[in-house]
Amino acid sequence: MVRYKSKMVERIHLPAREERERNLADAGYNVFNLDARDVFVDLLTDSGTGTMTDSQWAALMRGDEAYAGSRSFEELESAVADVMGFEHVVPAHQGRGAENVLYSALLDSGDVALNNTHFDTTRAHVANQGADAVDCPVDEAHDPDADADFKGNFSVEKAREYVDEHGADSVPVVILTITNNSAAGQPVSVENTRRAANFADEIDATFVLDACRFAENAYFVTEREDEYADATVAAVAREQLSYADAIVMSGKKDGLVNIGGFVATDDDALYEQTKQLGILYEGFPTYGGMAGRDVAAMAVGLREAVEPGYTEDRVGQVQALGEALAARGIPVFEPIGGHAVYLEANAFLPHLDREEFPGQSLVCELYREGGVRAVELGELAFPAADRPELVRMAVPRRTYHREHVEHVVDTVAAVHDRRDDVTGLEIVDEPEMAEIRHFTAELQPVE
Numbered sequence: 001m002v003r004y005k006s007k008m009v010e011r012i013h014l015p016a017r018e019e020r021e022r023n024l025a026d027a028g029y030n031v032f033n034l035d036a037r038d039v040f041v042d043l044l045t046d047s048g049t050g051t052m053t054d055s056q057w058a059a060l061m062r063g064d065e066a067y068a069g070s071r072s073f074e075e076l077e078s079a080v081a082d083v084m085g086f087e088h089v090v091p092a093h094q095g096r097g098a099e100n101v102l103y104s105a106l107l108d109s110g111d112v113a114l115n116n117t118h119f120d121t122t123r124a125h126v127a128n129q130g131a132d133a134v135d136c137p138v139d140e141a142h143d144p145d146a147d148a149d150f151k152g153n154f155s156v157e158k159a160r161e162y163v164d165e166h167g168a169d170s171v172p173v174v175i176l177t178i179t180n181n182s183a184a185g186q187p188v189s190v191e192n193t194r195r196a197a198n199f200a201d202e203i204d205a206t207f208v209l210d211a212c213r214f215a216e217n218a219y220f221v222t223e224r225e226d227e228y229a230d231a232t233v234a235a236v237a238r239e240q241l242s243y244a245d246a247i248v249m250s251g252k253k254d255g256l257v258n259i260g261g262f263v264a265t266d267d268d269a270l271y272e273q274t275k276q277l278g279i280l281y282e283g284f285p286t287y288g289g290m291a292g293r294d295v296a297a298m299a300v301g302l303r304e305a306v307e308p309g310y311t312e313d314r315v316g317q318v319q320a321l322g323e324a325l326a327a328r329g330i331p332v333f334e335p336i337g338g339h340a341v342y343l344e345a346n347a348f349l350p351h352l353d354r355e356e357f358p359g360q361s362l363v364c365e366l367y368r369e370g371g372v373r374a375v376e377l378g379e380l381a382f383p384a385a386d387r388p389e390l391v392r393m394a395v396p397r398r399t400y401h402r403e404h405v406e407h408v409v410d411t412v413a414a415v416h417d418r419r420d421d422v423t424g425l426e427i428v429d430e431p432e433m434a435e436i437r438h439f440t441a442e443l444q445p446v447e
Contacts, residue, residue, distance in 0.1 A: 002309035004398055014040040014371045028442025029364050029425055031373045040371030041404050043393040046339045048252035048259055050397030053304060056297040063293025072296040073286040079299040083306055084241050086264035088271035090278045091288025095212055095250025098261040099125040100281055102248050105273045106173045106206055107131040115175040116154040117182040120381055124435035134162060141183040142388050144333045144344055149224040152180030153192040156199045168203035177210040178217040184390060185337020187220035190240050197243035209241060212250040216338035219311035234306035246270060256301030256397060260290050318395050321405050328413045345378060345389035349422055354379050356424025356446055359389040365422055370411030381438040
């Protein structure tokens with residue numbers, strides 16, 4: 001277990017309850033619209049919100065800001081090769097920029113992308129290409145009571161049924177998201193990764209790993225998959241990624257930085273195609289929309305993510321939060337995920353129908369009660385989807401301390417004590433693209 005000491009601190013402020021009430025109303029009961037200064041403990045996302053190490057800050061200061069041929073890009077290439085095993089790297093400003101580059105290369109109108117579970121931006125990028133996003137989760141993926149170590153797995157059986165019915169020609173890409181963010185942050189086994197890769201090969205599809213939490217997933221493998229009980233996180237990560245034809249990466253998660261991402265592959269043709277798209281959408285191939293200093297910090301972060309003890313400490317903090325909530329009688333999705341604790345909004349607020357957005361109602365109550373910001377992953381984020389109403393509390397890496405965790409637990413418990421008084425919400429304004437409506441939609445309490 002690693003330990004850290006603080007070299008810099010930031011003062012945070014808990015607004016008075018009356019002010020929090022006004023902030024919610026002004027934000028249209030959508031916590032994305034809150035000012036960060038009005039949030040006490042921010043668990044909206046773990047993406048780009050973590051704390052960098054002194055080694056990363058040193059790399060930041062040494063960053064090479066050359067437009068072309070940057071030394072910082074050479075450091076990133078080396079880190080990707082050593083840690084992840086890929087020769088070619090196409091940088092992007094963040095994960096969704098990398099998704100845009102990769103899926104613009106792989107998908108056309110009328111195509112289908114199969115995934116264990118598409119997350120919101122992935123689903124939106126698939127839709128933006130005129131393609132359909134089809135989820136193939138295992139049966140236990142959305143069952144909090146199921147006893148399974150790898151609820152994030154890809155159901156090869158469901159995928160094969162789809163192909164048998166619709167044909168393989170329409171499926172040019174198979175995606176595996178590790179960990180499975182839309183399925184309560186549950187991990188994917190290496191054995192399942194092999195099976196998914198073999199299936200993709202059978203139907204002549206490109207096999208893509210969404211690897212933004214690859215190190216956390218590898219940690220779960222060492223803990224739960226017997227074949228890897230004596231393996232290191234670094235060795236598991238390298239093997240699991242080796243089954244992919246390409247990976248798409250948000251460096252804001254297991255890259256341990258505040259901005260950045262990339263596509264990586266050993267396929268020369270795909271590399272050339274994505275490199276040209278990267279120039280079009282992101283910038284020259286040796287900076288890809290990032291400052292050189294951010295590229296350098298990400299190169300260090302990738303190496304730190306697989307160092308002994310890091311993932312144990314990281315996942316351990318999340319587990320401690322989940323276990324503390326469960327001990328207070330709070331319905332949490334189990335097993336607890338690697339980057340977040342997911343509350344079961346259906347069980348928390350059983351008196352609210354799905355059309356009243358129980359997940360979003362719970363999110364608003366957490367802010368109202370204790371200035372805690374979480375995110376809804378239910379009907380608002382995934383309209384008309386067959387999945388449970390979840391509220392994700394994503395823990396930023398190396399940022400919060402024990403007293404913050406205790407405040408979150410007390411806040412959730414206080415809302416749970418008065419849960420019968422929580423009212424539902426209704427949408428009053430939303431964007432045209434349903435896949436991303438939860439970012440900007442405005443709501444109001446149901447009369």
